[in-house]
Amino acid sequence: MTDNNGKVFDTAPTDERSxxxxxVYELLQKLGVHYTRTDHDAAQTMxxxxxxxxxxxxxxxxxxxxxxxxxxxxxxLMMPADKPFKTKDLSAQIGSSRLSFAGEEFMQELLGVTPGxxxxxxxxxDKDNKVNLLIEKDVLSEEYFGCHPCKNTSSMRISVKDLxxxxxxxxxxxxxxxxx
Numbered sequence: 001m002t003d004n005n006g007k008v009f010d011t012a013p014t015d016e017r018s019x020x021x022x023x024v025y026e027l028l029q030k031l032g033v034h035y036t037r038t039d040h041d042a043a044q045t046m047x048x049x050x051x052x053x054x055x056x057x058x059x060x061x062x063x064x065x066x067x068x069x070x071x072x073x074x075x076x077l078m079m080p081a082d083k084p085f086k087t088k089d090l091s092a093q094i095g096s097s098r099l100s101f102a103g104e105e106f107m108q109e110l111l112g113v114t115p116g117x118x119x120x121x122x123x124x125x126d127k128d129n130k131v132n133l134l135i136e137k138d139v140l141s142e143e144y145f146g147c148h149p150c151k152n153t154s155s156m157r158i159s160v161k162d163l164x165x166x167x168x169x170x171x172x173x174x175x176x177x178x179x180x
Contacts, residue, residue: 008055010036017151020112024121024149028158031166037149037156043116049081052155053146060146060155061139063118065107065131066090069098074110078120078145079136083180093178094134116152120163124171133168133175140164140177 012025028035038055049060064077064085073096079085087099104115110131111122123131139145144157158167168175 006038006051006055008036008038010034013037013039013154020117020125021149021151021154023124024119027121027124027167027170031170033158033162033166035156035158037154039154041153043148043152043155049146049155056146056155056157058144058146058157059142060148061120063120063147065102065111065118066099067102067106068096069100071102071106074102074106074131075099075134076111076118076120076123076131077134077136077178078139078147079180080138083136083138085180089180090134090178094132094176111150113150117148117150119147119150121147121167122150123168123173126171126173129172131173133173134178135175137177137179 036056038052040052043049053060059080061078062081066075066077067073091097091099107113107118110126112125113119113122123133140160142160144159146155146157148154149156
């Protein structure tokens with residue numbers, strides 16, 4: 001990791017990063033989307049994100065990568081980290097029974113990320129639109145949301161409006177609002 005822990009930036013990193021992470025910064029620059037970011041040790045849990053949340057003044061979303069029983073329909077759920085997730089509540093809203101967590105192989109294939117790095121920005125890698133984006137209503141009601149740039153050693157703050165009006169249309173994805 002770099003010595004940038006604890007600092008906040010509004011530009012892409014200049015040190016060596018993974019191709020997945022750099023593609024995120026390139027996309028945001030191309031679209032003219034403003035963000036702030038911070039680097040940190042690898043975040044494996046939502047508790048690991050607390051320092052980044054303080055630095056960025058934002059709540060980092062919990063991102064769950066889900067699928068149906070047959071593993072033919074995939075969902076990315078963005079939700080507040082402090083909200084409980086009940087499969088049956090979501091299943092009823094989207095008309096898909098028996099939701100479960102999608103395997104790591106699908107995460108890599110469809111979103112180009114590894115466990116711990118799941119992010120709405122990974123949808124830029126889903127060229128065939130196989131992943132359905134679900135955003136919990138409380139996330140949509142905020143001005144900003146926090147996420148990883150497809151790598152869990154950085155976190156960023158982006159406006160919800162930029163996500164819904166610029167980023168998602170540019171990468172050819174829509175979203176459905178859900179309530180948990």
